[in-house]
Each structure stands twice: as C-alpha cells, then as structure tokens.
Amino acid sequence: MTETRTSSxxxxxxxxxxxxxxxxxxxxxxxxxxxxxDEVVAKxxxxxxxxxxxxxxxxAGGVRAFGAIKGALGGEDGVxxxxxxxxxxRQAAADIHLxxxxxVAIPDLAQAVRGNVIRAVERMCGLxxxxxxxxxxxxxxxxxxxxxxxxxxPRVQ
Numbered sequence: 001m002t003e004t005r006t007s008s009x010x011x012x013x014x015x016x017x018x019x020x021x022x023x024x025x026x027x028x029x030x031x032x033x034x035x036x037x038d039e040v041v042a043k044x045x046x047x048x049x050x051x052x053x054x055x056x057x058x059x060a061g062g063v064r065a066f067g068a069i070k071g072a073l074g075g076e077d078g079v080x081x082x083x084x085x086x087x088x089x090r091q092a093a094a095d096i097h098l099x100x101x102x103x104v105a106i107p108d109l110a111q112a113v114r115g116n117v118i119r120a121v122e123r124m125c126g127l128x129x130x131x132x133x134x135x136x137x138x139x140x141x142x143x144x145x146x147x148x149x150x151x152x153x154p155r156v157q
Contacts (some may be wrong), residue, residue, distance in 0.1 A: 058082030
C-alpha cells in the first residue's frame with residue numbers, strides 16, 4: 001500500500017508565488033496583501049547602515065545642516081536622514097549618503113554597509129533588495145584635543 005503525505009500548510013496559508021520564480025514573497029497571500037511603507041524600509045536601511053563601524057553620519061551637506069537645526073530645536077534626529085528608498089510590491093532599492101570616519105577604507109565600508117542593509121531589509125521586510133547605492137559625501141576628520149604644542153610648552157610668552 002502506498003502512503004500519501006499531505007502538507008500541513010493549507011492553500012489559504014500558502015504564499016502566492018510570483019511569476020518568474022525567485023521563491024515567492026510572504027507579502028502577498030491568497031488571504032490578503034501586506035504593504036510596507038517607504039518610511040519603514042528607509043528606517044530599517046538606516047539602522048542597518050548605522051551598525052557598521054566607520055560610518056560617522058548620514059546625508060549630504062544640506063541635509064546635515066537641516067538636521068542640526070532640527071536637533072537644536074528639539075526635533076528628532078531622524079534615522080532616515082540621508083536614506084531614500086523606492087519600494088515596490090516585492091522589491092526595494094535604497095540610496096544612502098554617508099559621512100565616513102577618516103582612515104576607513106571606503107570600498108570596504110561601502111561593501112559592509114550594502115551587505116548589512118540588504119540582509120536587514122530582506123529579513124525584516126520580506127522584500128528583495130535590487131540595489132543599494134552608496135554616496136560618500138564627506139570624511140569626518142579627527143579634531144585636535146588641544147591647541148597647545150605637543151611638547152607642552154606654550155607658543156608665546
């Protein structure tokens with residue numbers, strides 16, 4: 001006698017598979033659709049990028065200046081500053097503007113940020129990330145701790 005096995009997943013629970021087959025998305029099922037706002041994907045991407053050592057800040061000069069003013073007025077320093085995304089039904093793409101710490105290898109940093117953003121967005125949002133473009137807009141230079149000469153002698157007497 002032949003034994004037949006049935007799946008414990010019902011047709012109502014199974015995800016609808018997109019045509020062209022990359023495995024499917026759990027965002028579209030026979031029982032409904034889950035949509036994720038662009039702002040949510042941008043926050044996930046921004047947090048993932050911040051986790052990488054060597055990233056100092058986000059945004060181009062104008063965005064950083066606006067953020068400083070907003071922060072001084074008590075506004076929230078947004079996680080999405082310097083991050084823009086495009087979100088479709090199954091895919092997302094991100095553009096991230098960074099300020100990097102001086103001395104960091106920029107190609108290695110960009111690769112690490114890109115990989116972390118892709119992993120986070122795909123895991124948390126269930127979207128395929130088609131691209132993560134990184135623009136390095138500035139380098140953060142270390143500040144001197146003191147204006148006194150290194151030998152400890154004052155410059156003028």
